[in-house]
Amino acid sequence: MEKDGTSLAAFSTDASCGPTETAATLIEDVRRGLVRDPAAARAAAVRLVTLLTLSGAAEGTRGGLAPWQKRRVDRHLRRSLHRPLRLEELAEQAALSVSHFARAFKDSFGTTPHSYITGLRLQRAQRLMLTTGEPLSQIALACGLANQAHLSKLFRRWFGETPSAWRRRNLTAQAVTPTTVSSPRTPS
Template identity: 55%
Template sequence: MDTFTPTFATHVPPQDVVGKQGVCARQFRSVMTELCTALRSALDDERVTAEDSLRRAAEILQEIGGTPTVAKEPVRGGLSPWQVRKVASYVDANLDRSIKNEDLAGLVRLNASHFGRAFRNSFGEPPHEYVIRRRVERAQGLMLSTDASLSEIALDCGLADQSHLTRLFRRIVGESPRAWRRARLSAPGDVQ
């Protein structure tokens, strides 16, 4: 039997995602995470339920403005499109390691202070916050797709330990990683 593993798309800066009603990337990502969870559950049970979930998700996305589109012009005072792609790719590829602002600045051939301002203009948040958010998002994906312990997931995401993951996760997501994982992996009617 095929199992569904959620994947997260390459990051599109929040100000580059637009819809008829201005749906931001964070809301869209949240909807997609929930959709992946629903599909995973449905695929474990039966294909008809999964198809119904997909149909409902398509209707919801049409109601909130359809498919997001990427702005064609770079943000004034921000990074150029190639720099955005290079930084986002580097961060995603190195989440399990230490990522310093100086390294990111050197990657796109800017000095550290100019890079910080340009990054914030392009991504809508400072580099450090972006890296933390991407680590938490990777942790969410691993929690849904693997049976690894939270301490293993924390290390795989470049965090010091499980308590570090818990603090950051609670700050960004609003609940503990254990509660978040349990709520999304338990099927309706299961007793834990």
């Protein structure tokens, strides 16, 4: 995933691409961005090219987590986002040593466990911002983040805008047309 631009794409848990955006969603982002924000459209187009390039290269790779391990770890992560997660705990879910798990996780999901967890937490925060009236401080805690400042710092790094600005923009846009939750990008 690229650092620049904001996307309105959802995570895909497809075995070949891990926590990446779907091609159809990225195409929609490009189309929508051409009208609203050409810079965001360009960023979505770059992510689309990256997705298509990486998905072809990943098909011939070996290693990584077995499908049952990947499902089990992902399910555990999604259930436990509200609290601190340790690498040892995740490795235990896959019945692997910590070092082997970290390498296999990156091979399977395309990113480090820390980055993947951060992306899931931000995705949950976005969903809560759109579906509840909770203050950002409560949303941050519900997503396993230390406080509102932590949420704001990560959100700005991944999406290029503050959570309150994103919430305002998307609640306004949602009143006009339904939108999907943005997929976080990996900061560089």
